[in-house]
Amino acid sequence: MKQLGEKRPRAIVAAVQLPSVSDVEFDASLTELRQLAKTLGFEVVGRFTQKRAGFDKAAYFGTGKREELALLREQESVDVILIDHEISPSQAFNLEKEAGAEVMDRTMVILEIFHRHAASRFARAQVEIARLSYMGPRLREAAKQAGPKDRARSGTGGRSGGESHGELDRRKLRDRIAELQQELDAMILERQTQRARREARQGLARVALVGYTNAGKSTLMRGLTGSEALVADKLFATLDTTVRALHPESVPRVLVSDTVGFIKNLPHGLVASFKSTLDEALEASLLVHVVDASDPGFERQLAVTDEVLDEIGAQDVPRLLVFNKIDRGGNEAALLANYPGCIVMSAKREGDVARLREAIAAFFQRSLAEAELFLPWSAQKERGQIFATCIVLEERTDNDGAFLRVRGEPEAVRRLHEQFGRR
Numbered sequence: 001m002k003q004l005g006e007k008r009p010r011a012i013v014a015a016v017q018l019p020s021v022s023d024v025e026f027d028a029s030l031t032e033l034r035q036l037a038k039t040l041g042f043e044v045v046g047r048f049t050q051k052r053a054g055f056d057k058a059a060y061f062g063t064g065k066r067e068e069l070a071l072l073r074e075q076e077s078v079d080v081i082l083i084d085h086e087i088s089p090s091q092a093f094n095l096e097k098e099a100g101a102e103v104m105d106r107t108m109v110i111l112e113i114f115h116r117h118a119a120s121r122f123a124r125a126q127v128e129i130a131r132l133s134y135m136g137p138r139l140r141e142a143a144k145q146a147g148p149k150d151r152a153r154s155g156t157g158g159r160s161g162g163e164s165h166g167e168l169d170r171r172k173l174r175d176r177i178a179e180l181q182q183e184l185d186a187m188i189l190e191r192q193t194q195r196a197r198r199e200a201r202q203g204l205a206r207v208a209l210v211g212y213t214n215a216g217k218s219t220l221m222r223g224l225t226g227s228e229a230l231v232a233d234k235l236f237a238t239l240d241t242t243v244r245a246l247h248p249e250s251v252p253r254v255l256v257s258d259t260v261g262f263i264k265n266l267p268h269g270l271v272a273s274f275k276s277t278l279d280e281a282l283e284a285s286l287l288v289h290v291v292d293a294s295d296p297g298f299e300r301q302l303a304v305t306d307e308v309l310d311e312i313g314a315q316d317v318p319r320l321l322v323f324n325k326i327d328r329g330g331n332e333a334a335l336l337a338n339y340p341g342c343i344v345m346s347a348k349r350e351g352d353v354a355r356l357r358e359a360i361a362a363f364f365q366r367s368l369a370e371a372e373l374f375l376p377w378s379a380q381k382e383r384g385q386i387f388a389t390c391i392v393l394e395e396r397t398d399n400d401g402a403f404l405r406v407r408g409e410p411e412a413v414r415r416l417h418e419q420f421g422r423r
């Protein structure tokens, strides 16, 4: 990978169009690859495509097309060729050799973005596992291509006899992945304990913002919670789940999580390693699925998100569908007609954000329980707690104390009723 100096690396996006793929779908995917390239800081100077019944086994593009590609590379001084599919290590190797420029496939581009954006120890460990798993077969290919030279070298150094360079690298890679996985497991356990403690204390309701990358999840997170979530017009700005309370506070108090965005052909290793991050969010009682209504490809993005949610086992969590960015475009009437119960809005309009906040609070209030409590004057300390966790529907006092009718989270109400239930 070339580092970014003063000069931005010159890239072209390239792909084979299979007969099963429509022009619209093909273009949308290449445009998205362009966005991904931009996020990596590349200057995209061209586009190179071929219609073909299948990918060439040896080098992805057909023979004649590869010559054309080499020519284009030279004319445009291309540094990197970005391929809009995941290709095999040998295809990448051969194409690189023939075209004379570095080749990155879609998976590698996405992995590289995740790698650059990972800020926490947690996210870094997850990305590293996915990267190493991806690198494994590629290192093997490189070792194979290096051939006899590699075997000659393997006789020297501190290596045990008979072990080839490739085998050693493979073992190191496996060990490193196992080590990272252990670290990650420890972090997950620690988080679970903390979370269980926090939630037992507060009896909290949870909602998670999910959706395609760049849909506006973090912007909504800011609006809903008053927090300073990172918002950026680039893909995969957010990699860590952050959690904040809905603000102004609602009853019950609702915790909102902002999560990593999804994308078409999300590398499998990434889905696996980000599952733990997502699991935390997906323990939510409600998923707010955010869709960029102004994107012409929003239907495809919506479907991709649904697929990933299924894949990680979240298909049964109740969902609220939110079409965002309506200020930039999109057909509000059609959306409301086609997706019953959805919310059409713009994160840029305060009134819209307030409407979403109310819809979320209303969801949690539906499941609230009611109870009648009697609080003797001796127990007035508990009063503040009751007012913080419940909606107080009615309050009367007499000589012995206060009578309260409250509504709140079933579990919290049950506990209060055990303690102060009217006998």
Ligand SMILES: Nc1nc2c(ncn2[C@@H]2O[C@H](COP(=O)(O)OP(=O)(O)OP(=O)(O)O)[C@@H](O)[C@H]2O)c(=O)[nH]1
Pocket (backbone or CB within 6 Å): 212, 213, 214, 215, 216, 217, 218, 219, 220, 230, 231, 232, 233, 234, 235, 236, 237, 238, 239, 259, 260, 261, 262, 324, 325, 326, 327, 328, 345, 346, 347, 348
């Ligand atoms: N016009 C308009 N722009 C919006 C709206 N919501 C978000 N944006 C912009 O869209 C871009 C992406 O927003 P984010 O909130 O970072 O999106 P995200 O879903 O968190 O993206 P990832 O973290 O990359 O998955 C930013 O430039 C936002 O300012 C909206 O309702 N209208």
Ligand SMILES: [Mg+2]
Pocket (backbone or CB within 6 Å): 217, 218, 219, 230, 231, 237, 238, 258, 259
């Ligand atoms: Mg975000």
